[in-house]
Amino acid sequence: MECYREIRVVGRGSFGAVHLCERRSDGQQVVVKRVSISQMTDSELEASCTEVRVLSMVQHPLVVRYLDSVVQDEALHIVMEYLPGGTLRDFLRARDGRLLPQQDVVTWASQLVLALYHIHSLNVLHRDITSSNILLTANHRCLKIGDFGISKILARL
Template identity: 50%
Template sequence: MDDFVELEVLGRGAFGTVTLCQRKSEQERLVVLKEIEIQETPEITEEEVKVVSSFHHPLIVRFFGRFTRNNNVFIIMEYMPGGTLWQYLKGRKGRLLAEDEVVRLFAQLVLALEHIHSRKVLHRDVKSKNILLSADHSVAKIGDFGISKILETNKSRAGSIVGTPEYFSPELCRGQTYGSKSDVWALGCVLYELMTLTRPFQASSVPALAVKILSGDVRPPDETYSKILRQLLKDMMHPEPSERAGVRACAACPLVAVEIVKLACSLGSAGV
């Protein structure tokens, strides 16, 4: 900690505190320190470090290192000044995003999730609060791998019930094993938020929430959004994993594919 000046606590979660800091050795470098009590969650800490240190992708929050102090581990992460997607959407105060902005942000998340899955990793907590934005809100990056799972093979599945209940897939609600399609469901929930500014499923208790998710009863997005985008949302939120679109199918959607080509040309010059 001697190399850092603490500036602001950005958030507190179940597994740690996130603080904005400045490196003393690099006066202009702002970073985020995520502090985790090792004694409380040793396996989660080691898993997260193993996962985030393996990623080198412009749309995944960067990992700069870690150190241990007073029985706590500190993970040094990239600072994204635009805050979370959740905060951005709430700040819209009901003003819907234009379709081109929805598709631009969503395409970035598809690329990030495709990379994560290609490394045989399940994120298991894809949600708008774990998506971080650049200062102008044009770049979105997936972060927080605290409960991610490294699979032995691409066909391996997980069984632990973890994550944020509002983003639980139907298979999670049924207590079944799950795979990458569960992350796709959660990303579908994020797409729904991009189109409506609200979560698709909300309830006062986890059991009531599970009933809503399993019923599939959700208010459709505004029809000002194209039929192609609304159909993609349906495909991502199909109740049966075998019928649900995979991340590559999402990338192949014509709207998304065009945006991915644009991203391929612009990400390098954007310095992200």
């Protein structure tokens, strides 16, 4: 993880923390989700491995892009695209109850349906679609689904 410089923590959860980092080679900002694996049960470790597998196979413009993963210092580091618009949850809270323009709602709903259609076509269930796991681009025109921490890959029939 020496090829990244940490800027700040952008989120925390029971799994660990998400850090905004800068890639030293080109200055690109990315997020690194650090999950401590030293105290994990076998099922928790399997869930973390599933998240990496799902992220690497779900390549779609409306899903947060997976870049890399590394196990180092008793932690799994998952490197992903950074979306500077933050979460949909934070965006809506900052609006203080003001309604969104109808066209924005229609656009976002369409994007969410297209992303879910793609994910489901790969037999993947996200299992945690919340406004905290929907991320926005800088101009808030596009949303992307993130956090596949409890996702499930279904067997094909």
